[in-house]
Amino acid sequence: MIFKWYFIIILIISNYSVYGQYINIKNGANITNLAGDETRADWSNDSKSILFQKVHNGKSDIYLYMLESDSLLNLSNQEYNFRNPVWHPDGDKVIFDSDIYGFDYLYLMDLITSSIRPLFTRNIKCRNASFSASARQVYFTGYDELARSWEIYSYDFVYNNLNKLTDYKLGCSDPDVSDNGKQIVYSKANPFKGTESFEVINWYGESEITFDSLVGANLSWGPLGLKLFFVSDMESENKELYSIWKDGSHRERLTVDEIEIAFPVVSPDGTKIALSVLTKSGWDIFILSFNKY
Numbered sequence: 001m002i003f004k005w006y007f008i009i010i011l012i013i014s015n016y017s018v019y020g021q022y023i024n025i026k027n028g029a030n031i032t033n034l035a036g037d038e039t040r041a042d043w044s045n046d047s048k049s050i051l052f053q054k055v056h057n058g059k060s061d062i063y064l065y066m067l068e069s070d071s072l073l074n075l076s077n078q079e080y081n082f083r084n085p086v087w088h089p090d091g092d093k094v095i096f097d098s099d100i101y102g103f104d105y106l107y108l109m110d111l112i113t114s115s116i117r118p119l120f121t122r123n124i125k126c127r128n129a130s131f132s133a134s135a136r137q138v139y140f141t142g143y144d145e146l147a148r149s150w151e152i153y154s155y156d157f158v159y160n161n162l163n164k165l166t167d168y169k170l171g172c173s174d175p176d177v178s179d180n181g182k183q184i185v186y187s188k189a190n191p192f193k194g195t196e197s198f199e200v201i202n203w204y205g206e207s208e209i210t211f212d213s214l215v216g217a218n219l220s221w222g223p224l225g226l227k228l229f230f231v232s233d234m235e236s237e238n239k240e241l242y243s244i245w246k247d248g249s250h251r252e253r254l255t256v257d258e259i260e261i262a263f264p265v266v267s268p269d270g271t272k273i274a275l276s277v278l279t280k281s282g283w284d285i286f287i288l289s290f291n292k293y
Contacts, residue, residue, distance in 0.1 A: 022255070023254050023255050023273070023288055023290070024257075024288075025259045025261065025286065025288070027289075028277070028288040030279070031072075031285050031286070031287055032052070032065070034054055034056070034072075034284075035056050035281070036054050036055050037054070037276075038053070038276060038283055038284055039052065039055075039263050040084055040085070041265055041276070042087055043087075043265060045087065045268055049064060049065065050064070050065045050067070050274055050287075051063070051075075052065065052285055059081065060081040060083045062075045062082040062096055062109075075109065083096060083098065084127055084129070086130060089133055092112055093109060095109075095129045095131070097126065097127035097128065097129070104125045105127075106129050106140060119138065124143065126140045126142045126143070126153070127140065128141040128174050130184070132177050132203075136158055137154050137156050137157070138154070139152065139165075140154075140175065141173050141174065141186075147167070150172055151165070151166045152166040152175050152205075153165060165201060165203075165204075166186070166201070170188070170189055170190060170191060171189035171191065172187065173186065178225030178246075179224055179225040180225055183201070183203075183208065183225060184200070184202070186199060187218075197211055197212045197214055198214070198217075198230065199211060200246060209247065209248050211248065216231060217230065222266045223266060223269070227246065228244050229243050229266060229273075230244075235253065238258050238260060239260060239261060240254070241253070259277060261278070262283065263275055267290075272289060273287070273288050274286070
């Protein structure tokens with residue numbers, strides 16, 4: 001009987017977050033401070049540069065921030081919308097989605113030649129790319145015309161294979177691939193509750209762990225693919241930053257404040273975290289020091 005009660009107590013405690021490394025958003029450095037909203041930061045492999053999206057007056061552009069020179073560069077500056085930028089694994093190309101031809105599609109921008117071309121040639125609306133470290137596969141949100149839903153897809157550049165990995169039907173988005181290239185986390189919408197949860201699948205689309213009991217969004221893997229970082233209002237009226245191990249254990253709450261945040265992402269070297277912070281002038285991207293783990 002004592003053992004049974006002990007077991008029940010452990011289960012109850014596991015449903016609550018503990019406080020991890022406290023992050024004080026006010027100590028962060030605002031690297032953008034531009035007119036409009038800056039979101040969706042993505043670190044370069046050497047942790048020295050950040051891509052991000054800026055939206056102002058309905059127009060979306062892609063910017064590059066270089067930490068060493070503390071400088072910004074507009075990479076798009078065209079009449080079309082350039083959204084959701086991520087680094088290609090080789091480090092000198094940027095993947096983004098745009099409405100150049102009137103619908104969402106993925107494109108590749110070569111930073112050396114400034115050329116832009118479609119990432120692949122398939123008849124599918126697509127956005128929100130995430131690459132495996134080998135650059136052999138790209139994972140993205142694609143539109144299933146028959147089911148009329150956004151699902152998670154993969155494309156293999158070697159075999160020219162397009163694979164649908166989910167069949168959720170209520171709406172999937174924002175896949176993020178772990179460093180080992182074998183696990184993908186993505187957001188699952190619940191339009192009836194107006195909430196989002198998330199799930200980890202393998203590269204075949206098989207579910208590894210479902211976080212349906214957690215309300216959270218803006219998922220990203222930490223270095224080495226050991227932890228997931230996300231934003232949630234499950235324990236507060238405001239959205240706070242959390243981390244959780246990929247097996248669903250050791251949930252930690254990392255912020256305790258009244259500051260609205262979004263899209264957290266830890267640098268590959270594990271020393272910094274970038275996230276969007278709602279300021280008086282809109283969403284700006286802040287960088288904060290982060291204990292390496």
